Amino acid sequence: MPPFSGEKSLNRFHPEALAGLQEAIHEAGGREVFFAGALAPDGRVERVRVLARGNASAVPALFEGLDIRDVVVHNHPSGDLTPSSPDLTLASMYGAHGHGMFIVDNEAHTVYVVVEPFTQKKAALLKPRELETMFRPNGPMARHLQSFEVRPQQAAMLEAIADAFNTDTFAVIEAPTGVGKTMAYLLPALVWALRNKERVVVSTRTINLQEQIMFKDIPLLRRCLGEDFEACLVKGRNNYLCRRKMERAFSEMTLFEEESTRQRLEAIAEWAEHTEDGSLSDLPFVPGRELWEKVNSEADTCPGSRCPNQQKCFVGRARRAMGRADLLVVNHHMLFSDLALKKEANDFTSMAVLPVYHRVILDEAHAIEDSATEYMGVSATRAAALILLGRLLRTEGNRERGLLPLIRMRLTKECPQVAVAEFEKFQDLLDSLLLPAYASARQAVTAWFNAMRGLAGELSGQIGRDIKWRLTPPVLERVELREMHTDHTLPTVESLRQLARLLDDLSRRLRGIPSRPQDTEPPLMTEILELNACRDRMASLANVLSECTSAELQENTVRWIEMDSQNEQWVRVVRCPLDVGKPLAEWVYEHLKTMVMTSATLTVERRFDYLFHRLGLNLMPEGRVSPLMLDSPFDxxxxxxxxxxxxxxxxxxxxxxxxxxxxxxxxxxxxxxxxxxxxxxxxxxxxxxxxxxxxxxxxxxxxxxxxxxxxxxxxxxxxxxxxxxxxxxxxxxxxxxxxxxxxxxxxxxxxxxxxxxxxxxxxxxxxxxxxxxxxxxxxxxxxxxxxxxxxxxxxxxxxxxxxxxxxxxxxxxxxxxxxxxxxxxxxxxxxxxxxxxxxxxxxxxxxxxxxxx
Ligand code: SF4
CATH class of the missing domain: 3.40.50.300 (P-loop containing nucleotide triphosphate hydrolases)
Structure with missing residues (x-):
């Protein structure tokens, strides 16, 4: 059969998207790369981003970060655009989820369309009357749930939520205990997700409610609906084992001939071979915080598609499950961290913590102001600062541990290609610059927290165990605070920034080490990633400390110091937003089509005014938010x-x-x-x-x-x-x-x-x-x-x-x-x-x- 010739790429791509394809394929040495392509209103791909590297037999269906209108694009280095049979398998999987699939040559001159992209159809609207049959006396719910009772409030809630989905609006619903609110929102959410192939996010405050939804309500709904769907309980990334870090922990242990943690690490490795999902809650023993932190996944030390473990990665697996799911069950904290990342990237159409979504249900919505305040704030504690420094260098027993000695060891033992003169430069950077800078940063940070603690004890005028000292403009003007800023904060911040600069320098130089033919990845890649993560965290810590005693109080912020007068180690500095309503209105509500907020307690004196003001719902355009207060079904x-x-x-x-x-x-x-x-x-x-x-x-x-x-x-x-x-x-x-x-x-x-x-x-x-x-x-x-x-x-x-x-x-x-x-x-x-x-x-x-x- 002659090779598939395809059509001109410009028919299907904007020039910027083509440039993106060419650059990434070139960077990958002409090997296969998978992309997500975002469709412009004219039906052509306007932007691409790399999803994975590898061919269709090796790359599982990647759904995370794919919006419903996205196209999956990959290149065939041979220039023959004929889809292989793994390509066809992937195409049918993507097609079933509404994604188009294109194959291009390495220059992206030609494209073959395996599956046409999803074109925006009219939404399949929800029909409340139809949904309500589920809750009728002889309906499916009554057949599957012994304690089922017909409640008019439940039907009213369902109708309001269906309306919010159908009209792209927000519903704020007070649903007292006994209304059956979880079913009243899960049913329309799921039917919407299934009919429109558009995932819906359900966010709760507590793990109890998330588990109830996942393990009680969703199985019941599955039986009642008689339809198959995928729901996913989303856990934070740090809950998953990182295979790469585990390998690193083993090799660190070998290099340092350490025996003390070997057994527990081996138990984790054995568990990793048969665990269901690789998450901490599946581990049959409690590993201790320090050990888990050695092996858990972190966003800033993960190279993503460049990690050789990507195919077996637990986080990747969880993300693929997320990408496939019709319904994501998350907590408020995760939802806000996702929104914050999307806001920072100014891109609400890509994967951050969560894949793309436009419709959210927020249960336990009375707690949103607290959750958002906590999330939008920043803080630093003495303990966390010292742990961060300890990642670079610490003493365990009488041995030195941490990234710096590990890099030195690796350079000595595993990088014979580094010339002697270059090796000496590394030694010099480590010994003459980095180690002194590290020592001075550590000393400065310890002194800074001690000084801050002393000031809070002296000037806050508070007695008792817990002291919370607010740094108001008059407090910040006090001479003691100004002296604190010049004598302690500025030198500490400078020492942290100096350390960050040197880490950056080391990272840059390590990246210059040539690979050997047998290397499957650049030399010391894991260490470089960790160096970069430490550099960035060091810089963030410097920013928090620098802001803490600065005389200028940023708009819409509150700052304070917390300390425990009986525990010298406990010192924390915090900065929170004064008002979360405006930020929520500007960067959350703006990007959502439907939002349902519900709780048993949203009103005061049977009015929603307080909630609307606190959460910025009063800033929404007229008619966009509909409140509904349901009566209690109890007498x-x-x-x-x-x-x-x-x-x-x-x-x-x-x-x-x-x-x-x-x-x-x-x-x-x-x-x-x-x-x-x-x-x-x-x-x-x-x-x-x-x-x-x-x-x-x-x-x-x-x-x-x-x-x-x-x-x-x-x-x-x-x-x-x-x-x-x-x-x-x-x-x-x-x-x-x-x-x-x-x-x-x-x-x-x-x-x-x-x-x-x-x-x-x-x-x-x-x-x-x-x-x-x-x-x-x-x-x-x-x-x-x-x-x-x-x-x-x-x-x-x-x-x-x-x-x-x-x-x-x-x-x-x-x-x-x-x-x-x-x-x-x-x-x-x-x-x-x-x-x-x-x-x-x-x-x-x-x-x-x-x-x-
Ligand atoms: S992809 Fe990231 S999280 Fe997964 S194993 Fe590799 S480094 Fe760890």
């Missing part, structure tokens, strides 16, 4: 009651804590355990637990306390032991699902206001006041109301649940803002009476309910 008037003792002291009173302990004791007598006591501080938690522990045990009630076991162990024990009481704080206010008899009472000693002196809260409050607002009413109260509603929401999880919430903080009825808390609750009977009346009401309520069985 709170029947199932619950709220008790507020009117004669408690004010929480600000010194005796309040002891008085609240006494009230807890009395309430637990009535409930006989079956309770959560949710505190707002560890101090109150520990004091109350210690005061009641013995007495409760004597009364046959098992007291459980946060911090005495893991969260899972505590919850398992609480569910198992029906007369237990759990004393907990912060993280137990939300994300905890205990249904049935185990939990019948939630005691809230204080309203959950956050500590107003937290630097970020303080700064936000000041910004609101400066703009003429009322920070307490516009920020502190709504924040506390949402947390309060989360705490309240622990009680009733099913239609058969019943119980009482006892609020010991009388501000909820005596203060003008108290009504906002109460008005934000569902319709529930509220008993306001002195303590004895509360105890009597509780006794009657519990006796009646228990008699009714």
């Amino acid at each position: 709170h008037r029947e199932q619950a009651m709220v008790c507020i003792p009117t004669d408690m002291m004010d929480p600000a009173d010194r005796s309040f804590l002891d008085e609240s302990v006494e009230s807890i004791r009395q309430v637990l007598k009535m409930t006989r355990g079956h309770a959560f006591v949710l505190f707002t501080s560890f101090y109150a938690l520990n004091h109350s637990f210690r005061s009641l522990e013995e007495e409760l045990r004597r009364a046959g009630i098992t007291p459980l306390c946060q911090g005495k076991a893991t969260r899972t162990q505590l919850l398992d024990e609480f569910r198992r032991d029906m007369s237990s009481v759990l004393f907990a704080t912060d993280s137990f206010w939300e994300g905890v699902d205990v249904a049935g008899e185990a939990l019948q009472c939630v005691i809230l000693p204080k309203l959950p206001f956050r500590v107003p002196t937290e630097p970020i809260l303080e700064a936000r409050a000041e910004a609101i006041e400066a703009a003429g607002g009322n920070a307490f009413m516009e920020y502190s109260v709504p924040q506390a109301v949402i947390k309060f509603r989360q705490g309240f929401g622990r009680l009733i999880r099913r239609r058969s649940d019943w119980g009482a919430v006892v609020i010991l903080d009388k501000r909820v009825i005596t203060k003008y803002y108290g009504r906002i808390f109460l008005k934000s609750l569902p319709d529930v009977p509220i008993i306001r009476t002195p303590r004895d009346g509360v105890y009597n009401a509780l006794e009657t309520f519990f006796n009646q309910r228990r008699e009714q069985g």
Whole structure:
């Protein structure tokens, strides 16, 4: 058969894309290269990027980073454009996912189109009525789920989400517990992904919810839909073993004749041969942080398609699974890191942490401001800085370890092609420049953190264990800070930058070492990559320190120092965005077609204003965001009651804590355990637990306390032991699902206001006041109301649940803002009476309910 001649490339490519093809093929020495080509509106490829190097038999289908309109392009060095049979296999795989496939010659003069590119068809719209049949009394969900109940709220939510997908808009939906919100968003998301071949991302805050989605809801949906689809639980890159780093760790061990970690490293290597996914959670033992960091994957030390292990790479495998998936299940942190990378590259059409997507569902959306703040911030700790320096050089036992001695060793033993004179130059660079620069940077960094710690202790005016000292403009103007900047920060930053420059110099020179004929990759490539990563991290550390004490406070930022007065090692400097709403509106919402934000608690006083302002949703064009507040499917008037003792002291009173302990004791007598006591501080938690522990045990009630076991162990024990009481704080206010008899009472000693002196809260409050607002009413109260509603929401999880919430903080009825808390609750009977009346009401309520069985 004559070779396929193809057509002129300019019919199919823009000139810039052709230049990109030619350059990369030339760089690869004319060998085969796979590209992703982005289609311009005229149907031609306008941009290409390298996906992999190797031929079609060696390159598995690569989907990561491919947008639905992308074309896969590769070259045939022979110039014969006839697709081979591996080409045809790949073409059918790509074609099934909507990607076109082209073959070009090495000069990219001619192209053969194996699969025509996807041309934008009209979206296959969702039909809510059709989807709702899934939730009908005799529908698939009822057949596959014993406890299934028809809930009109679920249908309403599904309809709103279908509308957001169909019209490329955003939906913000408050869906109280019991609505079945996960199914209400998963179903339209999946049907959209399948019908339109367009992946959808579901992001949650907690691993619990991600696992519930992956291992409970998705299998159920698969049975109900009767359709096959791919869903992928995305884990961070550092969770995966890097084969290349593992090989490096072995050779380092051999070079240094180290025995101490050999066994564990060998166990990891053995596990690597049969592990399902190569991720840390699959490893049958805990390797310890230091060992895992020696072998885990990192973005900045991975050469990507140039790594010889790429075919067997666990990260690559995970990315291919991601690329194929219709649904990606991620966490908020991962989603924000992906968006940040895409923003930095100003390219939302390529792979960063995640492949391309345009539709996102954010569950647990009440926590987005915190997640985004954390992600958009930067920080440096003394420990992390010293670990980074330790990667270059450290002493273990009486041996020197790290990249610098390893490079010296490798140069000596494995690079005979380096001429003597050149070798001496390397020795000179290492001994005369790098080692002194390293020593001076290490000494400067240690001194910098010590000095910062001293200043914070002296000037912050705070006492107690945890000190958080905000660096406001007046603080930064203080003479001590200015001296700190000139005497410590600038020299430290300079020493880190000098070290980074020398690392760069070494890296450049190592890259100049010629390869030997038997080399499969450039000499010392792994070490060069690690040198570059250390160089960049060193430069970032220098930037964080330099900014920390600089007199100029960047716009929209808050800076502070954290230290533990009892642990000298714990010092952290932080910079966070003051406002995340505007950045979210500018670089997140802008690039998404559909976003669904949902949670059981998004409103305050049944309004979305607070959330819209905090998340920048108010900056979106009119009509782009539709809010929906669903009613609870539970009958709170029947199932619950709220008790507020009117004669408690004010929480600000010194005796309040002891008085609240006494009230807890009395309430637990009535409930006989079956309770959560949710505190707002560890101090109150520990004091109350210690005061009641013995007495409760004597009364046959098992007291459980946060911090005495893991969260899972505590919850398992609480569910198992029906007369237990759990004393907990912060993280137990939300994300905890205990249904049935185990939990019948939630005691809230204080309203959950956050500590107003937290630097970020303080700064936000000041910004609101400066703009003429009322920070307490516009920020502190709504924040506390949402947390309060989360705490309240622990009680009733099913239609058969019943119980009482006892609020010991009388501000909820005596203060003008108290009504906002109460008005934000569902319709529930509220008993306001002195303590004895509360105890009597509780006794009657519990006796009646228990008699009714
Ligand atoms: S491709 Fe990257 S992560 Fe995978 S083995 Fe190679 S270096 Fe490690």
